[in-house]
Amino acid sequence: MSRLFETIKVRDRVLINTAFHNQRLNHARQVLFGMNEPVRLEDWVIIPGDLCMGVFKCRVVCDPDPGEIQFTPYKAPQFRTVMLVRDDNIEYPFKLTDRKCIDNHKYAVPADEVIFVKNDEITDSSIANIVFADGTAYYTPANPLLAGTQRAKLISLGIVKERVIRPGDLWKYSRYCFINAMMEFDDAKWLPVAELTWNK
Numbered sequence: 001m002s003r004l005f006e007t008i009k010v011r012d013r014v015l016i017n018t019a020f021h022n023q024r025l026n027h028a029r030q031v032l033f034g035m036n037e038p039v040r041l042e043d044w045v046i047i048p049g050d051l052c053m054g055v056f057k058c059r060v061v062c063d064p065d066p067g068e069i070q071f072t073p074y075k076a077p078q079f080r081t082v083m084l085v086r087d088d089n090i091e092y093p094f095k096l097t098d099r100k101c102i103d104n105h106k107y108a109v110p111a112d113e114v115i116f117v118k119n120d121e122i123t124d125s126s127i128a129n130i131v132f133a134d135g136t137a138y139y140t141p142a143n144p145l146l147a148g149t150q151r152a153k154l155i156s157l158g159i160v161k162e163r164v165i166r167p168g169d170l171w172k173y174s175r176y177c178f179i180n181a182m183m184e185f186d187d188a189k190w191l192p193v194a195e196l197t198w199n200k
Contacts, residue, residue, distance in 0.1 A: 002098030003063045004028050006041065007181050010056040010071065013047050017181065020149035025062060028094045033064045045069055057182055061097065074182055077127070079191060083111040083199040084167065088119050092145040102126050102145075109199045113178070116145060122165045124148075128178035131160055131185065132193070135174060139163040150179045159185065170196065 006025055009016040018041055029035040044066035045058060051071060061068040085105050092102060106114055106126040115130065116123045122141045124130060129151040132139050140151055142162040154160040165173075170193050177188035 002096040003061050004032070005059060005061045005095055005097055007095075008041065008045070008058040008060065009074070009182050009184070010047065010051070010058050012053045013051055015042060015045060015047075015058065016184075017149050017153055018042050020152045021181070023152070024095070024147070024149060029062070029064050032094065035064055039066060041066060055182075076183060076187075076189075077112075079112045079178070079189070081111040082113045082115060082125070082191065082195070083109050083197055084117050084122075085109060085114045085199050086117045090116055090118055090123075090145065095146060111199070114199070115196070117167055118143075118145070120166050122167065122170075125178055128180040128183060130176055131179055131188070132165060132170075132173040132176045133190070134172055137161060139165065139173075141165050148179065149181050150184060154179070154185055 004025065006021045008018065008021055021041055022038065025041065026038040041060060045060060048071060055074045056071050057074045059070045060066050087105065090101050113125050115125050121143055122130065123143060124145045129140055129144050129148040138160045140160050140162055142164045144151065155162060173193045175190040176193055177190045179185050179188065
């Protein structure tokens with residue numbers, strides 16, 4: 001079986017949003033491995049003494065306990081072109097190292113990023129959940145491929161609401177952004193919905 005992993009943002013030598021990472025990881029460990037004893041990533045991840053101030057990506061691979069830990073400098077991706085891709089069979093309910101079902105689409109599409117449409121519902125991009133803005137409120141697709149930690153935090157705070165969003169509903173929204181553990185909502189780069197196109 002493919003291994004689980006978590007990507008945690010490290011800002012100025014501090015792990016960000018660990019409560020939601022722990023929640024997701026422990027749920028996956030319970031469902032996939034029947035392990036009911038929870039782990040706390042804070043107990044496993046030790047910030048290296050020589051890690052500089054700034055933003056780093058901490059990748060923790062779990063098999064099923066946290067093991068391989070890697071820190072890399074983080075640079076936010078740029079999305080100039082985004083395309084919608086339809087796949088009614090795609091499944092990625094757990095954060096697994098095997099991402100072929102996602103990457104096969106991503107690398108086949110002539111765009112910087114893809115947004116998956118499953119059963120006529122907008123779901124996720126290849127690396128992030130999505131937030132749509134209609135001018136009065138913020139919404140995220142109700143049925144994502146993978147429920148992200150930043151998404152969970154925003155919902156719990158009441159900043160973002162879940163909603164079924166279909167391609168035919170996109171006209172209701174003016175802009176959207178991508179969110180994940182590394183791309184926090186407060187730093188979101190908003191993109192115009194009008195520029196979304198289908199991959200033919």
